[in-house]
Amino acid sequence: MTSLADYRGWRPAPLTKASALLQAGAVAATILRPEAWPWTAGAVVADYAMLAVAGLWPRCGLLGPNLKRLPPPAAARGEMAITIDDGPEPAVTPAVLDLLDRQGAKASFFCIGERARRYPELCREIVDRGHAVENHSLRHRHDFALLGLRGLVREINAAQETLAAITGVCPLFFRAPAGLRSPLLDPALFRLNLRLVSWTRRGFDTRDGDPRSVSAKLLHGLNGGDILLLHDGNAARTAGGDAVILEVLPRLLDTIAAARLRPVTLRSVLA
Numbered sequence: 001m002t003s004l005a006d007y008r009g010w011r012p013a014p015l016t017k018a019s020a021l022l023q024a025g026a027v028a029a030t031i032l033r034p035e036a037w038p039w040t041a042g043a044v045v046a047d048y049a050m051l052a053v054a055g056l057w058p059r060c061g062l063l064g065p066n067l068k069r070l071p072p073p074a075a076a077r078g079e080m081a082i083t084i085d086d087g088p089e090p091a092v093t094p095a096v097l098d099l100l101d102r103q104g105a106k107a108s109f110f111c112i113g114e115r116a117r118r119y120p121e122l123c124r125e126i127v128d129r130g131h132a133v134e135n136h137s138l139r140h141r142h143d144f145a146l147l148g149l150r151g152l153v154r155e156i157n158a159a160q161e162t163l164a165a166i167t168g169v170c171p172l173f174f175r176a177p178a179g180l181r182s183p184l185l186d187p188a189l190f191r192l193n194l195r196l197v198s199w200t201r202r203g204f205d206t207r208d209g210d211p212r213s214v215s216a217k218l219l220h221g222l223n224g225g226d227i228l229l230l231h232d233g234n235a236a237r238t239a240g241g242d243a244v245i246l247e248v249l250p251r252l253l254d255t256i257a258a259a260r261l262r263p264v265t266l267r268s269v270l271a
Contacts, residue, residue, distance in 0.1 A: 006191045007187050007190060007191055009190075010186075010187050010190040010191075012064075012183075012186070012187075013061075013062060013063055013064045013183075013186060014062075015050070015051070015054060015062040015063060015183075016063060016064070016183045016186070019050075019051060019183070022043060026040040026041075026043055027040075051063075051182070051183055054183075055145055055180060055181050055182050055183070056180060058176070058178070058179025058180065058198050058199075059179075059198045059199070063181065063182075063183050063185070063186055064183075064185070064186030064189075064196065065186070065195070065196060066196050066197075066198050067173075067195060067196065067197045067198065067227070067266075067270075068198050068199065068200055068227065069200050069225045069226065069227060070224075070225040070226075070227065070266075070269055070270075071225075071269065071270070072225070074224070074225060074264075074269045075223070075224035075225025076224065077224070077262075078224045078260055078261045078262055079224060079225070079261070079262050079263075079264045079269060080222075080223075080224055080225060080226040080227070080228070080256070080261050080262070080263055080264070081107075081108060081226070081227045081228065081263065081264060081265070081266055081269075082100075082105065082106075082107040082108070082228050082230065082252075082263045083107065083108045083109075083110060083134075083175070083197070083199065083227060083228065083229050083230070083266070084096065084107055084108070084109045084110070084229075084230050084231065084232050084245070085109075085110045085136055085175065085229065085230070085231050085232075085233065085234075086110075086112060086115075086136065086140065086206075086231050086232065086233030086234045086235075087109055087111055087112070087115060087122075087231075087232040087233040088109070088111055088115055088116065088119045088122040088123055088126065088232070088233070089115070089119075089232045089233040089235075089243075090119055090122060091243070092232040092233070092235060092243045092245065092246065093109075093122055093126070093232045094122070094125070095246055096232050096245060096246070096249065097125065097126065097129055097131070099246070099249045099250060099253065100129075100131070100249075100253070100263075101129065102253075103253040103254075103256075103257060103263075105253055105256070105262075105263040106130055106131055106132075106263055106264050106265045106268070107131050107132075107263060107265065108131065108132045108134050108173070108265050108266045108267070109126050109131060109132065109133050109134065109232070110134045110135065110136035110173075110175045110197075111123060111126075111133050111134070111135075111136055111163060112136050112137065112138070112139070112140045112159070112233065113135075113136075113137065113138035113139070113158060113159030113162040113163060114138060114139050114140075115233065116133075116159075116162055116163055116166055117162055117166075120166045123163065123166045123167055124166060124167055126167075127167045127168070127169055131265060132169075132265040132266065132267050132268075133163055133167050133169065133171060134163075134171045134172065134173040134174070134175070134197075134266065134267075135156060135159050135160055135163060135171040135173065135174045135175075135194060136159070136174070136175050136177065137155055137156060137159050137174075137176070137177050138155050138156070138158040138159040138162065139155065140177045141155065141177060142177070144176060144177045144178075144180065144181075145176070145180040145181050145182050145185075146182070147182075147184075148184065149184045149187065149188060152184055152185055152188040153188045153191060153192065156174060156188060156189070156192055156194065157192055159171075160192060160194070171194065172194065172195060172266070172267050172270070172271060173194060173195050173196075173197045173266050173267070173270075174189055174192075174194040174195065174196055174197065175196070175197050175198070176196070179198055181196075195270070197227065197266060198227075199227045199228065199229040200225070200226040200227045200228065201217065201218055201220070201221070201226060201227075201228055201229070202217070202218070202228070202229035202230075203215070203217045203218045203228075203229070203230060203244075203248065204217065205230055205231050205235055205236055205244045205245055205248065206231050206234050206235060206236055207236055208236055208244070209236040209237050209238050209239070209244050210238075210244075211238060211244055211247035211248050211251075214244055214248045215248050215251050215252060218230075218248070218252055219252065219255055222255065222256070222259060222261070223261075224261055227266075228252075230245050230248065230249070231245060232245055
């Protein structure tokens with residue numbers, strides 16, 4: 001059962017706090033001056049619109065802490081992070097692991113809990129080969145951002161328990177499905193002791209099957225501290241029918257090595 005004690009110490013983001021104050025003020029103003037309801041209603045609608053825009057912007061930090069880059073000391077050491085979402089996927093993930101091994105690169109795999117249950121040995125292989133498994137929700141629901149606080153806690157915690165039981169390692173980071181969220185995600189993550197991660201740059205490789213186009217997006221401005229996003233699950237296919245990540249990753253890793261950057265797991269830098 002959830003209690004207020006579970007959220008003791010949580011501090012709402014400034015936008016969330018301002019929104020709560022505005023809505024409380026709108027209710028009070030409507031009670032005291034009923035004739036002002038069109039103005040107060042307009043203010044509330046504008047407030048909800050602002051919250052919706054913030055939730056639809058995956059890299060936005062207005063709804064709470066949102067890691068978009070590694071800390072400056074890691075960037076100065078030439079460290080960067082490759083993150084891989086929506087797996088594990090038997091037809092793709094093993095080949096991704098082989099490509100990473102050839103360059104001695106480490107990555108963080110944001111796995112979906114239900115897929116991890118289906119392919120537990122693949123999740124364990126990710127960890128056994130020196131990479132990290134992190135939390136990408138239980139079911140990757142399309143309506144994830146519309147869940148209430150209890151629904152968010154149940155969904156995320158179910159994935160947390162599943163991934164920890166399979167790998168023996170408790171995830172430290174969470175990425176929202178499609179990066180979409182609501183103001184309620186921040187207290188849910190606080191309760192579960194998880195940190196929200198987005199990205200510096202992504203290749204849109206769930207929609208774009210052109211390896212050159214995906215690579216260009218990921219490599220533009222490549223630098224230490226970057227967090228890059230790719231997908232082993234739900235990956236777009238090339239003209240030859242392969243998951244686009246399998247053609248993008250070799251070039252990406254070669255360019256990273258040439259730039260003397262080192263791909264590391266998020267937890268190795270931030271744990």
